[in-house]
Amino acid sequence: MNDDHERKRTRWKVQWGVPARAAGGTARAAALSGDERREIARKAARARWARHLPRATHEGVIQFGDIEIEVAVLDDGQRLVTQSGFMVGLGRIRPPKGRQYYRAGANLPAFLTVQNLRPYIDENLVGAASQIEFRTKQGVKAFGYAANFLSEVCELFTRAHHAGVLKDTQRNIANRAQTIAEQLQRSGSTHLIDEATGFQEHHEKNA
Structure with missing residues (x-):
């Protein structure tokens, strides 16, 4: 019934001289299903909400040997490691299965919540x-972690490795964490992020 009503309105607009562009838009809207209209509305709402988020002004990739981790500097000065860069850099994309999880209310990635x-x-x-x-610089909503989170996670795996509690599936993460930690100790996360994103050069020019 509603779709029929929209079609009648479109014909009325065309008949009475409503601009073709507006009439065409109404026709396209009338042709959409209810689910399609709701999805368009959701995307519009997300876009409006995302405008209030801090935006990356500089983006880049830190090389830790053959490990790459995406990083960014935001317009409010925050340095961060992107969530996807963090997970891929440590060799984890999916959460572990068949394990008991540590429930403490902390917003930790799943692979850190295992009991050991x-x-x-x-x-x-x-x-x-x-x-x-x-x-992101392209305006896409994304997630990240503070720069020091990466070094804290590397420290966790270093201590767990020395204690001999890591499982076989965690040793690859520990090896990658060691490679990352060695470079972080030499240069520091803020310096590496500024260098990888070009923010250091930008900052020096402005200074």
Whole structure:
């Protein structure tokens, strides 16, 4: 019934001289299903909401040997590691299966919540674990972590490795974490992010 009503309105607009562009838009809207209209409305709402997020002004990739981790500097000065860069860099994309999880209310990635890592999760790591929502330079909504979260996670795996509690499936993460930690100790996360994104050069020019 509603679709029929919209079609009649479109014919009326064309008949009485409503601009063709507006009439065509109404016709296209009338041809959409209810689900399609709702999806368009959801996307519009997300776009409006995302405009209020901090935006990346500089983006880049840090090379840790053969490991690449995407990073960014936001317009409010925050340096961060992107969520996807963090997960891929440490060799984790999917959460582990068939494990018991550490329930402590912390917003930790799933691969850190397994029971054998529980003794090594401290306040510093939990404090750095909050996700940061932002827009990429292209305007796409994304998530990231504070720069120091990466070093905290590397420290966790170093301690767990020395304690001999890691499972076989976690050793690859520990090896990657060691490679990352060695470079972070030499240069520091802020310096590496500024260098990888070109923000350091931008900052020096402005200074």
